[in-house]
Amino acid sequence: MSVLLTGATGFLGRHVLWDLLRRDPDIEVHCLLRPSKRATPERRLDQLLGPTGGNLSPEQRARAHVVVGDVTNEMLFADPEVAGRLTDEVDRVIHCAATVLFDTPLDEARAINVAGTRNVLRFAEALHTKGHLLRFDHFSTAYVAGRFEGLVREDELAPTTFNNTYEQTKWESEELVRGFQRELPISIFRPSIIVGDSRTGATSNFRVLYWPLKVLSTGLAWVVPLDANGNVDLVPIDYVVDAFGRLAADDASLGQCFHIAAGPNGQSTCGDLLDAATKVFGVRRPWLISPSVSYRVVRPLLYSVMWGRRRPLLRTAEQYFPYFAYRASFDTSATDTMLAGSDVERPKVGDYFQTILQYCVATNWGKRPVAP
Ligand SMILES: NC(=O)c1ccc[n+]([C@@H]2O[C@H](COP(=O)([O-])OP(=O)(O)OC[C@H]3O[C@@H](n4cnc5c(N)ncnc54)[C@H](OP(=O)(O)O)[C@@H]3O)[C@@H](O)[C@H]2O)c1
Numbered sequence: 001m002s003v004l005l006t007g008a009t010g011f012l013g014r015h016v017l018w019d020l021l022r023r024d025p026d027i028e029v030h031c032l033l034r035p036s037k038r039a040t041p042e043r044r045l046d047q048l049l050g051p052t053g054g055n056l057s058p059e060q061r062a063r064a065h066v067v068v069g070d071v072t073n074e075m076l077f078a079d080p081e082v083a084g085r086l087t088d089e090v091d092r093v094i095h096c097a098a099t100v101l102f103d104t105p106l107d108e109a110r111a112i113n114v115a116g117t118r119n120v121l122r123f124a125e126a127l128h129t130k131g132h133l134l135r136f137d138h139f140s141t142a143y144v145a146g147r148f149e150g151l152v153r154e155d156e157l158a159p160t161t162f163n164n165t166y167e168q169t170k171w172e173s174e175e176l177v178r179g180f181q182r183e184l185p186i187s188i189f190r191p192s193i194i195v196g197d198s199r200t201g202a203t204s205n206f207r208v209l210y211w212p213l214k215v216l217s218t219g220l221a222w223v224v225p226l227d228a229n230g231n232v233d234l235v236p237i238d239y240v241v242d243a244f245g246r247l248a249a250d251d252a253s254l255g256q257c258f259h260i261a262a263g264p265n266g267q268s269t270c271g272d273l274l275d276a277a278t279k280v281f282g283v284r285r286p287w288l289i290s291p292s293v294s295y296r297v298v299r300p301l302l303y304s305v306m307w308g309r310r311r312p313l314l315r316t317a318e319q320y321f322p323y324f325a326y327r328a329s330f331d332t333s334a335t336d337t338m339l340a341g342s343d344v345e346r347p348k349v350g351d352y353f354q355t356i357l358q359y360c361v362a363t364n365w366g367k368r369p370v371a372p
Contacts, residue, residue: 001134002089006032006071006120007096009044011205012139012194015241016096018054021063023245030086032069032076032097041066071097071116076123086123093124094137098173100207102164102319113169114176121180128184135185137248142192142233142261142330144171149327151264154190154257154334163322178257187253191240192261192330198236198352201359206366209234212320213357214365216274219283225291227325228271233262234349236356242344243335256334263332268349270324280357291325 003020007013008031020029031048033041047053049061067086068078077083097120099112117138127133145152146160146167157175162168177188195210196203206214209232215221243260247253262268278285362368 001026001092002028002030003092003094004030004032004067004086004090004120004123005094005096007098007139009033009036009048010096010098010100011203012191012237012240013096014048014053014204015237016094016244017048017064018056019241019245020094021056021060022054025059027063029064030067030090031064032067032071034068034070041068071119072111074119074122076119087126087130090127091132091134092136093120093127093133094139095120096139098139098170100166102166103315104165106165106168109165109169110172113166114172117173117176121177121184124184125180133185135187135248135251135254136180137244138174138177138186138188140174140177140188140190140257141167141170142190142259143167144174144190145328145330146171147322150329151331152259152328153331154259157257164319181255185251185254187248187255188257189244189247190257190259190261190330192233192235192259194237194240195234196236196356196359197238198347198355199238201352201355201357201362203237203356203359204366206360210360210365211316212324213277213360215317216277216283216286217281217361219281221286224274224286224288225293225321225324226270226274226286226288227291228269228274228288230270230323230325231267231327231329232270232273232323233267233330234353235261236347236352239344239346243339243346246342246344247335247338250338253338258335258338259330259332260335261330261332262346262349263336264329266346266348267329268353272349273353276353277357280354280361291321 005017008017017029020027031045033044035041036044045064045066049056049064067082069076075083095117097116099109124133124136144157146162148158148160157178174188177186180186193209240260247258
């Protein structure tokens with residue numbers, strides 16, 4: 001099998017890459033990479049496959065290849081000759097690339113998440129026309145639910161309003177993918193909040209949940225606009241990759257959408273996670289205020305007294321506030337049905353959350369060298 005993988009340098013994409021190479025000895029993976037400020041695409045792949053990168057054998061590493069490109073480029077690939085060769089060769093596409101920042105300006109986020117997804121779908125369409133597209137796997141997010149409150153079903157993408165441009169453009173890209181799902185063999189995967197490995201805590205990503213945790217660990221967050229009963233749905237990266245691998249190995253997953261999430265029975269509350277974290281960090285539990293009171297009263301006050309370098313900090317903090325009082329839960333029925341009887345088991349948050357936090361402390365939030 002020959003796969004085109006986008007987003008291989010990302011947190012999720014690198015684990016997907018390593019898993020593909022380990023899982024199937026016949027697979028060749030073409031990683032669509034762009035240069036970074038510091039490294040060429042070739043160097044970036046070498047770094048991903050380096051000694052600590054997924055513990056791969058030389059034979060496994062040799063089956064990963066660089067394809068220079070950018071999802072915002074309508075042609076996708078920098079070299080038309082490579083584009084032609086891959087259109088003959090590739091039979092599976094896995095689309096992980098996205099901007100996941102909450103504050104990317106809408107037009108920029110649309111260019112990557114919506115137009116970029118359309119460009120990857122067009123490539124898949126060309127493979128389909130040639131008669132050799134086996135499957136297209138699209139990584140969406142459970143947070144396409146936006147501000148919806150209640151149980152979110154896997155087979156629905158309901159109109160909603162959004163907390164940020166990430167949610168909005170991932171919703172728009174999923175809608176686009178669902179349109180193509182009528183013609184092409186496509187599965188959609190919606191992870192919730194992905195955290196480090198449940199066994200080791202290891203992560204290369206210290207964003208999303210990690211940012212507020214890091215602030216909490218300083219002991220300086222005395223007052224937090226948080227609803228202790230708010231829902232937090234966490235999944236460790238090892239479970240995401242195992243579940244994805246298992247679901248995508250079965251053609252019955254085509255045409256479907258799957259929440260890779262803790263689900264209504266496995267999700268946590270903000271209060272549970274706060275208690276566990278204050279214990280591990282050895283800090284006192286902050287005083288909680290209602291997020292709506294904070295918005296009306298505390299926010300204007302804070303903006304009047306915080307200026308200079310502190311303002312961006314306040315703005316970053318604000319991006320997370322909607323998730324401190326989250327009201328949706330993610331139904332996992334389709335995922336559970338397909339994984340029933342397999343060896344893929346969803347770890348319980350209470351069993352691994354401490355390991356996740358200890359890894360953050362041990363690595364000083366990724367500042368000390370760690371395995372990627
Ligand atoms: N992490 C989570 O908690 C989570 C949860 C739910 C869903 N997801 C979904 O999972 C996917 C991966 O997320 P992640 O956390 O791994 O994000 P990430 O670490 O920020 O990785 C994003 C990847 O997309 C690539 N990319 C961005 N713009 C690109 C472009 N114009 N052309 C080519 N590649 C581009 C990045 O490449 P560069 O290195 O070149 O920037 C990087 O490889 C996303 O679709 C996200 O919505 C993630």
